[in-house]
Amino acid sequence: xxxxxxxxxxxxxxxxxxxxxxxxxSTVTALxxxxxxxxxxxxxxxxxxxxxxxxxTIKILSTLLLPTSGTARVLGMDVTRDLYRIRKNIGIVxxxxxGLYNRVTGFQNLMYFSDLYGxxxxxxxxxxxxxxxxxxxxxxxxxxxxxxxxxxxxxxxxARALVHDPPLLFLDEPTIGLDPAGSRDIRQxxxxxxxxxxxxxxxxxxxxxxxxxxxxxxxISKGRLVALDMPxxxxxxxxxxxxxxxxxxxxxxxxIESLKSIExxxxxxxxxxxxxxxxxIQTPDGSDVLEQAKSAASRLNLKIIESSVKExxxxxxxxxxxxx
Amino acid sequence: MELNIRRALFEGYRAxxxxxxxxxxxxIIWDSWDMWLLEIIILPLxxxxxxxxxxxxxxxxPAMVQYVVIGNAIQTMSFSSVFAxxxxxxxxxxxxxxxxxxxxxxxxxxxxxxxALYQIIMSTLISTTGLLYAYFLFGVNFSxxxxxxxxxxxxxxxxxxxxxxxLISTIGLYMRTAMIVANVFLFIGLLVCGVNFPISELPVWLxxxxxVIPLTYGLDAVRLSIAGAGFYAVGIYLLxxxxxxxxxxxxxxxxxxxxxxxxxxxxxxxxx
Amino acid sequence: MSSxxxxxxxxxxxxxxxxxxxxxxxPQWVIPSIIAPFVFTLVSLFLFSHVNGPILLYAxxxxxxxxxxxxxxxxSGSSIGFDRWNGTLECTLSAPTPLMWxxxxxxxxxxxxxxxxxxxxxxxxxxxxxxxxxxxxPGLFAISTIITFLSLSAFGxxxxxxxxxxxxxxFLTNGIEIPVYIATGTMFPIGLLPFxxxxxxxxxxxxxxxxxIRKAAIAGYTGLPVSIYVDLLVTVLxxxxxxxxxxxxxxxxxxxxxxNGTLGDY
Numbered sequence: 001x002x003x004x005x006x007x008x009x010x011x012x013x014x015x016x017x018x019x020x021x022x023x024x025x026s027t028v029t030a031l032x033x034x035x036x037x038x039x040x041x042x043x044x045x046x047x048x049x050x051x052x053x054x055x056x057t058i059k060i061l062s063t064l065l066l067p068t069s070g071t072a073r074v075l076g077m078d079v080t081r082d083l084y085r086i087r088k089n090i091g092i093v094x095x096x097x098x099g100l101y102n103r104v105t106g107f108q109n110l111m112y113f114s115d116l117y118g119x120x121x122x123x124x125x126x127x128x129x130x131x132x133x134x135x136x137x138x139x140x141x142x143x144x145x146x147x148x149x150x151x152x153x154x155x156x157x158x159a160r161a162l163v164h165d166p167p168l169l170f171l172d173e174p175t176i177g178l179d180p181a182g183s184r185d186i187r188q189x190x191x192x193x194x195x196x197x198x199x200x201x202x203x204x205x206x207x208x209x210x211x212x213x214x215x216x217x218x219x220i221s222k223g224r225l226v227a228l229d230m231p232x233x234x235x236x237x238x239x240x241x242x243x244x245x246x247x248x249x250x251x252x253x254x255x256i257e258s259l260k261s262i263e264x265x266x267x268x269x270x271x272x273x274x275x276x277x278x279x280x281i282q283t284p285d286g287s288d289v290l291e292q293a294k295s296a297a298s299r300l301n302l303k304i305i306e307s308s309v310k311e312x313x314x315x316x317x318x319x320x321x322x323x324x
Numbered sequence: 325m326e327l328n329i330r331r332a333l334f335e336g337y338r339a340x341x342x343x344x345x346x347x348x349x350x351x352i353i354w355d356s357w358d359m360w361l362l363e364i365i366i367l368p369l370x371x372x373x374x375x376x377x378x379x380x381x382x383x384x385x386p387a388m389v390q391y392v393v394i395g396n397a398i399q400t401m402s403f404s405s406v407f408a409x410x411x412x413x414x415x416x417x418x419x420x421x422x423x424x425x426x427x428x429x430x431x432x433x434x435x436x437x438x439x440a441l442y443q444i445i446m447s448t449l450i451s452t453t454g455l456l457y458a459y460f461l462f463g464v465n466f467s468x469x470x471x472x473x474x475x476x477x478x479x480x481x482x483x484x485x486x487x488x489x490x491l492i493s494t495i496g497l498y499m500r501t502a503m504i505v506a507n508v509f510l511f512i513g514l515l516v517c518g519v520n521f522p523i524s525e526l527p528v529w530l531x532x533x534x535x536v537i538p539l540t541y542g543l544d545a546v547r548l549s550i551a552g553a554g555f556y557a558v559g560i561y562l563l564x565x566x567x568x569x570x571x572x573x574x575x576x577x578x579x580x581x582x583x584x585x586x587x588x589x590x591x592x593x594x595x596x
Numbered sequence: 597m598s599s600x601x602x603x604x605x606x607x608x609x610x611x612x613x614x615x616x617x618x619x620x621x622x623p624q625w626v627i628p629s630i631i632a633p634f635v636f637t638l639v640s641l642f643l644f645s646h647v648n649g650p651i652l653l654y655a656x657x658x659x660x661x662x663x664x665x666x667x668x669x670x671x672s673g674s675s676i677g678f679d680r681w682n683g684t685l686e687c688t689l690s691a692p693t694p695l696m697w698x699x700x701x702x703x704x705x706x707x708x709x710x711x712x713x714x715x716x717x718x719x720x721x722x723x724x725x726x727x728x729x730x731x732x733x734p735g736l737f738a739i740s741t742i743i744t745f746l747s748l749s750a751f752g753x754x755x756x757x758x759x760x761x762x763x764x765x766x767f768l769t770n771g772i773e774i775p776v777y778i779a780t781g782t783m784f785p786i787g788l789l790p791f792x793x794x795x796x797x798x799x800x801x802x803x804x805x806x807x808x809i810r811k812a813a814i815a816g817y818t819g820l821p822v823s824i825y826v827d828l829l830v831t832v833l834x835x836x837x838x839x840x841x842x843x844x845x846x847x848x849x850x851x852x853x854x855x856n857g858t859l860g861d862y
Binding site: 358359361373378379383384503504507508512515 | 767785
Binding site for chain 1: 687855
């Protein structure tokens with residue numbers, strides 16, 4: 001078995017705008033020569049602004065869309081040729097309200113999709129209740145989907161993608177529009193799926209979610225891959241925006257002046273609130289600089305009330321990458 | 325009831341221009357060019373043909389076959405006067421625009437009239453096409469027709485039928501089923517309004533429906549105009565038509581207000 | 597990793613059951629598709645009530661046929677649209693099953709739904725117009741009905757394709773209903789039609805199907821000048837041709853769907 005469950009090479013997709021007579025007026029590049037590979041058992045994140053090409057990538061990999069050029073192999077098969085064999089072995093979850101038959105029950109939805117995926121009825125009769133249990137819908141499976149809350153629908157949606165027990169899952173913004181508790185449930189389910197050995201490709205707009213869940217993250221902007229690394233690696237790229245913070249009583253002007261002379265400090269700024277001054281120091285070496293700041297303060301007889309180092313978040317990294 | 329005629333006319337003009345301009349983009353299902361073709365050219369021809377051949381096969385006299393042809397030529401206006409009008413509120417609901425329209429301070433009557441004006445033109449056009457078919461393809465005798473009476477009858481039938489369509493459409497404000505009701509009333513006239521056979525052949529329990537739907541009187545007026553009847557003979561049916569049209573229109577306005585209040589109470593404006 | 601083909605029978609059955617469940621969740625939606633055949637049949641019965649002989653049974657059978665056709669055309673026109681409207685189009689397209697079999701399941705249910713209307717029309721004919729429902733040859737009648745039913749479904753399948761491919765779904769589904777009532781001879785012999793329309797009639801399976809049904813039901817009925825077995829043979833042939841054409845068109849539809857990513861624009 002190859003090491004990667006997904007491999008793309010120079011994957012490219014353009015959309016053509018046609019005029020009334022079918023002539024191509026202009027083309028829009030949705031995806032520009034993308035090269036990514038996803039290992040078996042990996043939880044791989046794709047993040048990027050709206051219109052960056054995330055959904056286009058997912059659609060190509062899940063055989064719903066043909067690439068304009070380049071190749072993509074999913075589970076060792078070519079997405080342009082081995083259509084039905086790939087589909088039998090992948091599950092897709094779309095976020096949002098769509099994707100379920102509202103007038104029939106959750107159970108009936110799952111049985112229907114089991115049939116469409118060719119799961120033998122003897123298997124699905126056992127499997128479907130298990131899935132309902134797994135996504136926490138036991139007791140509500142015989143209610144019509146239109147009576148479900150948004151979060152329940154999304155959990156049912158995940159169960160739907162699992163009826164044929166696929167080794168590879170695509171989750172396209174699975175927590176979009178959910179309340180915090182609903183999102184947490186979904187993240188818990190995703191974690192369980194990863195533990196069960198599924199390979200997962202996830203797109204999301206929530207950076208803490210990507211940070212929490214993903215083994216590796218691809219950042220896509222304007223159709224191009226701008227970064228691909230583990231969450232910690234991505235955050236390292238914005239190490240310079242680490243903030244060391246000290247709160248002191250009284251006039252901090254001499255402290256600020258002395259801090260500016262420390263090596264590696266790019267900016268110092270301060271805020272007076274009440275009787276204290278908050279001094280923020282932007283630097284790549286947060287803890288080192290914080291120690292120096294503390295000793296400088298004691299030399300100047302300034303009392304430190306509290307101090308901390310704020311490491312950059314994935315969001316900081318993301319914003320820098322997509323804004324460049 | 326306060327009715328600003330100038331504003332109503334202005335709204336009507338805007339609705340007309342708006343419908344013509346945006347029709348081709350399919351904002352209202354019945355207003356793209358192919359739907360026009362269907363509504364005005366194809367469906368009337370298909371329907372008249374069906375019943376003309378049927379009447380011939382049932383051994384009807386040539387006069388009765390002509391009766392059937394004229395009846396269907398006029399009834400086809402139901403596509404735009406009843407079906408399309410009754411669907412207006414449900415398509416507003418569908419597109420989620422109903423709450424924003426009801427939020428505008430414009431009077432209900434002027435909104436309704438603005439929309440109706442466009443449908444009056446369509447309905448008259450459809451029935452006129454139907455009568456052209458009757459003359460050129462089905463050999464209906466127009467030699468003694470009084471064209472002035474005929475034009476007035478057609479116009480008044482269109483207006484009254486649109487009032488009836490509005491009555492049906494108000495149900496859409498309150499129920500999920502405006503589409504279903506619209507479909508039923510698109511065809512029910514064929515049975516109960518004396519389109520294919522006189523209403524005297526209907527069972528008595530169905531006749532009240534015949535007397536409510538303005539098409540019944542409109543058809544009498546149209547047939548008499550084509551037969552060249554005098555002013556009083558046609559006039560009496562035109563009078564019935566106007567009275568029925570006004571009654572139906574007042575009922576529609578009353579129900580609109582009632583249903584709007586009920587809908588606001590139960591929060592049904594958004595659901596479909 | 598699983599491979600191997602998905603059973604088509606399983607898919608058709610599942611799709612049929614789901615469509616049925618959707619129907620029973622809100623059965624009043626059958627009304628738009630059966631109101632035209634229902635009213636047309638009632639009007640026909642009124643017009644025929646002056647005529648002697650077995651013409652009422654003739655009309656009632658034709659009405660049943662119109663009822664099935666009404667739901668077929670309505671259901672076919674909305675077969676893909678239903679998923680688009682419901683937001684399930686992508687999930688349906690991403691299943692490892694050719695779309696054709698999913699749609700076939702839906703079309704079969706829609707035709708069945710029309711049979712409910714046919715029975716209703718039969719009941720009205722019997723109770724209101726006192727139509728005698730004596731079937732001359734029940735066995736042949738049953739066979740003819742089933743074969744006609746299948747040919748209507750196949751026709752509906754073909755139509756579902758054309759609706760998707762042509763972008764003019766509303767035009768087709770609203771515009772084809774009454775012309776087919778006329779062309780297939782539901783209420784009067786096709787001999788009464790202009791010559792060029794008759795050519796079209798003979799290409800339609802249901803024309804031969806309804807002729808077979810009437811020959812089996814009404815003793816002494818003449819209809820088309822061929823034996824009932826020829827009628828049935830032609831109906832079966834037409835069904836096969838519709839299925840083959842559908843298969844061809846569905847490949848095209850799926851190609852378009854994949855090239856554009858969705859059928860959403862259609």
